[in-house]
Amino acid sequence: MAGRELKALFRAYREGDELAFRRAAQEIVEEEEAKNHVALARDLRALLAGGGARSAVAPGVTLPEPPKDREGEWPLAQVRHAERGLDDLVLDGALVERLRTLAEEYRRWEEIDRRGIPRRQRILFHGPPGCGKTSAAEAVATEVGLPLVVVRIDAVVSSYLGETASNLHRIFDFVGQGSWVLLFDEFDALGKARDDPTEHGEVKRVITAFLQMLDAFRGPSLLIAATNHEHLLDPALWRRFDDVLEFPRATVHQSRKLLRSRLRAVKHQRLDIDASASRLKGKPHAAVEKVAWDAIRFAVLADRDVVQQSDLDRAINDALARPW
């Protein structure tokens, strides 16, 4: 193990520099791999990835600053510690299994690499709003113990010609320096030019640049792109992803489970959870969760510490009266 990398590791620790730490650690792992120290390299990689721990990155550790736009004004991404885990979500069992497998696979990429088959590294989440795409991306980051880099599409899309593609480059360059879960949330907005909707040439250039960066995406990070508007996606995009996961609206069974889970922490009396969940049929999980929060709110405002069915009914009426 080279002294230079060890020094970099120690310096990064002293300065609480997560990015420098990961870069040095990554180099050490690669060096051990090159020396054919397979077991050691695998163990180090697992340690770096968190090995299934809730978070490998201590919340106290300072995360690096994300890149900014050309004027140095707007951060192009937000870097943060993931907090929610898969257990906080109510999703179809098969979907949870696929998400867990993805995390497990990440931890064992080396074995996948050794067999010469491609990794699943670029994942697309799609489905209606409020059904857990953003939350699941965060949960995957928690599972693999990596910090989350959430791209700020609004800051990335620039009215200057060519600048959107440059911003994308800045993000991919930054991400190339460490291991992260890189989240392009609502990334279909990349396909919209900011000021001039007639500027089709620029939109095409941005999509082409994004596709190239997606194709070239390697290294120790996972990329997740999420969209509520799969019908807007360029057909060339779908096959660029190594896997595509759909997040459908809550089933009645899931709504029941979600209501129970969110009302567990409060006192309640004679609630008809089954009937309430049935009334919420076809709604997204976010709506169901809000119903639980609203019902608790109504009880608080009525100076009761017990949630009643009338609170739940009122919350459901509100949820059914608004768009989701």
Ligand SMILES: Nc1ncnc2c1ncn2[C@@H]1O[C@H](COP(=O)(O)OP(=O)(O)O)[C@@H](O)[C@H]1O
């Ligand atoms: N499957 C789910 N299980 C539990 N809560 C959920 C689920 N989906 C969404 N929520 C709740 O709704 C909020 C919005 O969901 P989000 O993950 O942002 O949905 P999306 O990204 O699909 O629009 C979340 O913060 C979470 O509290």
Ligand SMILES: [Mg+2]
């Ligand atoms: Mg979202």
